[in-house]
Amino acid sequence: MPELCRLGATELAALLAKGAVSSREIVTAFLDHIDRVNPAHNAIVSLRERSDILAEADAADGRLRAKGPDGLLHGLPIAIKDLAPTKGLRTTFGSPIHADFVPDADSLTVARIRAAGAIVIGKTNTPEFGLGSHTYNPVFGTTRNAYDPGLSAGGSSGGAAVALALRMLPVADGGDMGGSLRNPAGYNNVYGMRPSQGRVPNAGSEDLFYSQLATDGPMARSVADLAGLLAIQAGPDARAPLSLQDPFRWEPGTRARPGRIAWLGDLGCHLAMEAGVLDVCEWALARLAAAGCAAEPVLPKFDWERLWSAFVVLRQFSIAGKHGPLFDDPATRGLLKPEMQWEIESGRRLSADALYAAARTRTDWYLECLRLFEDFDALALPSAQLFAFDADWHWPREIAGRPMDSYHRWMEVVAPGTLSGCPVISLPAGFDGAGRSMGLQLIGRPGDDAGLLGLAELHE
Structure with a gap:
């Protein structure tokens, strides 16, 4: 495994800020690792062309030199759960009905992730429309557990959890109605967080005044990365009337008191x-x-x-x-x-x-x-x-x-x-x-x- 792939988003961001490594080097290491590991586990789907991804990495390196990082995820690769619309990148929802659907706009959380500097390299696999805590669908097939490919990855954020556990991504997004950030995290030995209802706005919902079961949230291999991605996803938006208005803040080292x-x-x-x-x-x-x-x-x-x-x-x-x-x-x-x-x-x-x-x-x-x-x-x-x-x-x-x-x-x-x-x-x-x-x-x-x-x- 490339040493860079062993690191999380917070550690990689620090190396980038110091000039110790480039976005191109980081992205290349992860893409090479994906090529080796993903075929046996089927966690990442709709992977973009390498040349296009590396062109974005070069652009990220240029922006970093010119004006500093866009955010925590500057120049880092991420694959978005295949239930979240991604502009110009196929979003199937795990359904043959949408097998060729290419959105013309990002979801709110995807837009925030891009604004934080992330390079979207593809999608992570999910059950059909996210139903069921086992990741399989007729478009891409089954995602297999990080520790044993013969076992379930959980779901619906199964692709995200496996990609994290196998170091194919430094951090990953997901969503949760009935355990979709929690069950796959448990099955693949990573962290998954379902935030407080309204912490991450659901601006793309068709039922803005009712959406109180499902929410987007972060997955990571460390608490610092979990909090870092949540800080990017969180925050009120006028298009989500039930979103929480108070800002989310958390710093590493703020361990809870004994309780x-x-x-x-x-x-x-x-x-x-x-x-x-x-x-x-x-x-x-x-x-x-x-x-x-x-x-x-x-x-x-x-x-x-x-x-x-x-x-x-x-x-x-x-x-x-x-x-x-x-x-x-x-x-x-x-x-x-x-x-x-x-x-x-x-x-x-x-x-x-x-x-x-x-x-x-x-x-x-x-x-x-x-x-x-x-x-x-x-x-x-x-x-x-x-x-x-x-x-x-x-x-x-x-x-x-x-x-x-x-x-x-x-x-x-x-x-x-x-x-x-x-x-x-x-x-x-x-x-x-x-x-x-x-x-x-x-x-x-x-x-x-x-x-x-x-x-x-x-x-x-």
């Missing part, structure tokens, strides 16, 4: 868990305890089946509204995977009463989180309910002998974090005896992304 963590585990046996998952997470919590943050088993008094039902209802409502026209068109309905068709059909059967009840449940859970945060600094859960599974599966049909009743029920453990609206980080927790990695979710106080990053740095 208390509520370990929710398997929610009092409500969640099916593969043997070993809780052990790996408790090992990670023991390391935090050694640093001064003690974890205590806690079982909130909440109806977990009610919470899961609210997650499903709100998700189906959003998906049916956004993708319903593809279902209505005879030319595209058959190109939608069965899980998407099920989401749309179910969403269209929802009543106003069901939507109101789901919103009320979400509010009740948020209030319960506030009660917990009176005594604890973070809430902890595993990032997934089983270790990375066979890459050829569509989704796990059972966990520990308990059948899963939908394509996403096996990821129920992420629903509390999503519905809280609070910031959530998946930390690398460790590996089981078979060499499969697992992550630990930490849910922080509302709006306190910086405090949660400090806790992650303490763990790091």
